[in-house]
Amino acid sequence: MTATQTEFHPLTESVQPVFDTVLARSPHEPEFQQAVHEVLGTISPMLEQHPEYVEAGILERLVEPERQIMFRVPWLDDSGKLQVNRGYRIQFSSVLGPYKGGLRFHPSVNLSIIKFLGFEQIFKNALTGQGIGGAKGGSDFDPHGRSEAEVMRFCQSFMSELYRHLGEHTDVPAGDIGVGGREIGYLFGTYRKITNRHESGMFTGKGTGWGGAEVRTEATGYGAVFFAQEMLAVHNESLAGKRVGISGSGNVAIYAIQKAAQLGATAVTASDSSGYIVDDAGIDLDLLRQLKEVERTRIVEYANRRASARFVEGGSVWDVPVDIAVPSATQNELSLADAEALIANGVRAVSEGANMPCVPEAVAAFQQAGVLFAPGKAANAGGVATSALEMSQNASRQRWTFADSENKLREIMADIHDAAFNAAEKYGVPGDYVAGANIAGFQRVATAMLAQGVI
Numbered sequence: 001m002t003a004t005q006t007e008f009h010p011l012t013e014s015v016q017p018v019f020d021t022v023l024a025r026s027p028h029e030p031e032f033q034q035a036v037h038e039v040l041g042t043i044s045p046m047l048e049q050h051p052e053y054v055e056a057g058i059l060e061r062l063v064e065p066e067r068q069i070m071f072r073v074p075w076l077d078d079s080g081k082l083q084v085n086r087g088y089r090i091q092f093s094s095v096l097g098p099y100k101g102g103l104r105f106h107p108s109v110n111l112s113i114i115k116f117l118g119f120e121q122i123f124k125n126a127l128t129g130q131g132i133g134g135a136k137g138g139s140d141f142d143p144h145g146r147s148e149a150e151v152m153r154f155c156q157s158f159m160s161e162l163y164r165h166l167g168e169h170t171d172v173p174a175g176d177i178g179v180g181g182r183e184i185g186y187l188f189g190t191y192r193k194i195t196n197r198h199e200s201g202m203f204t205g206k207g208t209g210w211g212g213a214e215v216r217t218e219a220t221g222y223g224a225v226f227f228a229q230e231m232l233a234v235h236n237e238s239l240a241g242k243r244v245g246i247s248g249s250g251n252v253a254i255y256a257i258q259k260a261a262q263l264g265a266t267a268v269t270a271s272d273s274s275g276y277i278v279d280d281a282g283i284d285l286d287l288l289r290q291l292k293e294v295e296r297t298r299i300v301e302y303a304n305r306r307a308s309a310r311f312v313e314g315g316s317v318w319d320v321p322v323d324i325a326v327p328s329a330t331q332n333e334l335s336l337a338d339a340e341a342l343i344a345n346g347v348r349a350v351s352e353g354a355n356m357p358c359v360p361e362a363v364a365a366f367q368q369a370g371v372l373f374a375p376g377k378a379a380n381a382g383g384v385a386t387s388a389l390e391m392s393q394n395a396s397r398q399r400w401t402f403a404d405s406e407n408k409l410r411e412i413m414a415d416i417h418d419a420a421f422n423a424a425e426k427y428g429v430p431g432d433y434v435a436g437a438n439i440a441g442f443q444r445v446a447t448a449m450l451a452q453g454v455i
């Protein structure tokens, strides 16, 4: 917890005890504390007008997951040596629908990170207007440098435990960092084998040839750019001609780059954990996809193969002057110093493609400088919204076209923008999309919890 976060969104008397309980129960979970503090600190204007939520203990219940699953994942590497990882699935809230949220495979994964992601997922999923609850899962397994066979064996072991907690009406995972189409294939295959059910609706992000929906792969990145477009439109501005800075070079980043270019902007950066590239001519998407989706190599290769690009080892991608920033790598990747550099270089809007990529001080700096700022909970909700569309198509055995799916995604992102924008206006914090998204998402969840009783 940081001083700025506490100062910028001080907790009121009615929510402080809830936060104190979180600190006492989860003392070693800084990311989870950070995510809870942000919600508690921004919904107070609404709670003052809705004491029924406080009286019914909605907050006390929401900060405690409905169920937390942690398990051993043993597997044999290519040399026959036993490896053991830890698996997680945190089922936070099923009040609006089956648990829904991605699986992350990254060495940094721990309980705090999965809980922060699962907590945010409750409100994000509510914002989409679809009937989906909130969950998150994953493992501290590191797919980097592992062979295909090792990744497959790990996925099989992971699912051989997790399958008993999943199902199309129970809990429906998807991808996240380190879990893309390849891993989803292995995980789904294992589930099918163990349960003897080709239950398409129990996983989203599947290949389009076996139950996957068009646009799911592109949806998170596209959605984050659509959200930026919506924020700019309020001020009669557009993306055309703008320089866009993007971090990461995975699923979200690649398709944010594609959509920015399609809307007339120029995406000039991408990164991975080894450094970043700048390409003033605009990122060559075919080259980036070849390197990251096919060759699975490091970002420096981009600069090695493209004359207009340079690679910067280490350093901060946010030093590059841009009009729009779409942080799309990981949590807390954009520091206060990064925000100050972006502001000094005239950034106009920030749309979080990743979950909680901006530290609280950076968010405060953007808002104080009048930069349009979209929190991930709203801006990256296009991925899970399209997952819900995949579930609908699986249930009805329909297949929508790419164009229909993209139109629906665009509509959903506009609706999410309007819900956050209008909630911020209504509760006296106009233009504060962080507060607006939290209030709008919370109210949908809280209304359902009141109706369903103490459960």
Ligand code: NDP
Residues within 6 Å of the ligand: 106, 108, 175, 176, 177, 178, 179, 180, 220, 247, 248, 249, 250, 251, 252, 253, 271, 272, 273, 274, 328, 329, 330, 331, 353, 354, 355, 380, 381, 383, 384
């Ligand atoms: P990918 O695994 O496809 O890509 C992640 C990218 O971020 C890689 O370039 C990776 O580099 C980089 N990265 C990850 N961790 C770090 C780190 N600790 N330091 C520096 N770079 C890092 O993941 P996604 O694109 O799917 O996810 C990116 C973000 O978007 C995450 O925050 C995720 O939660 C969020 N998100 C994803 C959704 C989806 O549909 N996929 C939906 C909603 C949110 P390297 O390879 O070197 O690790």
